[in-house]
Amino acid sequence: MSVEHGTTCPLQCPQRLLCLSSQNFIQAKRSRKRDAVLSFVSRRLKGLLSGLSSVGPKSSQVSNSIQPRASSGSFRQLNQAAKPFKTGRLQVTQLHSLYFEVYGNPNGQPAVVFHGGPGAGCYANHARFFNLNHYKVVLVDQRGCGRSTPLGCLEDNNTAALVADFEALREALGIDRWLLFGGSWGVTLSLAYARAHSHRVTGIILRGICLMRPSEIQWMYGGGAGNLAPAAWSSFTADLGKRELKNPLAAYHKRLTSPKDANSRDAAAKAWMGWEMSVGFGLSDNLQRWNGQKWDPAGSQPIKPPSPPSVLVNGTQHAAQPSSKGSPRAASAMQTPAQASASSSNSSDAGSSSSSSPAPGSISTSVAQAMLECHYSFNNAFLEDEPLLEGLDPLRSIPCIAVQGRLDFVCPPRTAYDLHLAWPEMELLIVPGAGHSMYNPGIQQELLKATDRMRFLAQPQSGIDRRQVPVQRARSMASI
Structure with missing residues (x-):
């Protein structure tokens, strides 16, 4: 048995020297202390993490940090219709x-x-x-x-x-x-x-x-947003003369509020709403492709031969149409409030429908919206x-x-x-x-x-x- 002279034995053996057995005893004691400390730290960490997870959704509402984008399945839905x-x-x-x-x-x-x-x-x-x-x-x-x-x-x-x-x-x-x-x-x-x-x-x-x-207002109707949707802007300004192009808003204000006739007013309203829907809801995340006649989402359809220049102009106009896969608000933008609620889960909450079949001499809600938007925009x-x-x-x-x-x-x-x-x-x-x-x-x-x-x-x-x-x-x- 080997001994280390000069050290008191904790086992109180007769030799009162630190023998090999006492060394093993000390190592075991230290190991138990280390395990106890690690176990305590582990329990504390688990408790803290559990506490954080329990308050996570609540505290995220007031967090100053940038929130990660949740998956589509985790977003909240609207409250029940009534x-x-x-x-x-x-x-x-x-x-x-x-x-x-x-x-x-x-x-x-x-x-x-x-x-x-x-x-x-x-x-x-x-x-x-x-x-x-x-x-x-x-x-x-x-x-x-x-x-x-x-x-x-x-x-x-x-x-x-x-x-x-x-x-x-x-x-x-x-x-x-x-x-x-x-x-x-x-x-x-x-x-x-x-x-x-x-x-x-x-x-x-x-x-x-x-x-x-x-x-x-200048951003929306002076060409700024047109840089993001050039085809839609081309359609919006297609019927304007050279002088009118210098101030599209003034040109539309004249056509919508002082029209020559109802047909010209309604045509201007359609172009106005088409432009707004294109900027607000028509910018698709899908890859867009010019197929020789019009813009459409890229898919498996073969590309047709190029069309004559006259067709290209018409095709550009088609590109200004808003996407039918946009938000519910975009899909119902041309409807009355009653029609929009009917298309949701609240169809019994319908009411009058003034835009479905306007009476002779009357206007639709979409024409009214274009007139009001232009009226307020023109007057700041x-x-x-x-x-x-x-x-x-x-x-x-x-x-x-x-x-x-x-x-x-x-x-x-x-x-x-x-x-x-x-x-x-x-x-x-x-x-x-x-x-x-x-x-x-x-x-x-x-x-x-x-x-x-x-x-x-x-x-x-x-x-x-x-x-x-x-x-x-x-x-x-x-x-x-």
Whole structure:
């Protein structure tokens, strides 16, 4: 037996020297301590990871980091469809009458939808962005569109008048304060209303940020967006003369608001809506191929021999047609709100259908929308004297969540970023890979989350100024 002299034996053996057996004892003791430490660390790590996974979905709603793109199967679907519990009309002037619907819980938290366009009208599906067990949701067709009358009327139709209409509707429905939910043009109108009546607003949810500034209008109708959809832009400007090409918006304004006849007006409206749908919903992710006659998704069809130049021009016009595989909003853009709800899971919620067979001398809702969009765009939304980015101080204490598609070519992210700079308390979410549609899976999911969160954020705050409270900063702004 070998021994190591000069060391006390922990086994208290007679030799009181560290023998080989005592060395084994010490090594075993150290090994047990190491195993115990490793086991403790492992249990702690598992506990921490389990805790993180249990709060992951909840905390991701307020995370400042860029969120990974979820698979299509993991996106939230719209809430269940329901019928309105109240419908009606509000006579706001001797000329204009507004159609409205109210969905959800009569005693729920009030919310109002500001639809886009201008002139697009409200759809029953808009109410499905809210949990109708908790919300009381008001949908209203703005002046001159949808089921409001007279359809397509431009007289007394401006932003200040629309703001006054919403305030009159709030009073008529006996609502003290409400949540604002607006997309695209609805962003402009929501902010204009909130600026004028901030004490009536509990919170704001925005999608596809649009402020109707001259630079934004020039982008859409001055050729900027045409660089992204050149075939569609060629179709949009095909019937304009050389002088008109210098200002396509003015040319269309004349054709839509002071037409020679109804046929020329309707042709201009068709071209206008075709251009808008092409930019907003018609830019396909599929490989596109010119087959000698027209553009189509590349497939197995053989390429035909080149056609004469005259056919190529007609083929370019075909390319401007919007994709039938776009969003639900794109597919129903030419329908009335009643028709759109009928094509969803809420067909019993139909109503009048003014665009299916217009009466002689009347106009369709799509023509009315083109007229209203052109009317507001040509006049810079009647906001030149009061740009929306100026005078935002009354809004900065109001909770606001804004959702913006990174690939939105109708309302590019630059506008969202400018609003963020002017309103740093606002929470801004940039959705990767998403365009303009509120039905894009990523945008739809963030809007559903926003309405859920606003049930708690949009409560009376007893005079608390949110500018003095830690706020949610914009997500992924550094990479815009």
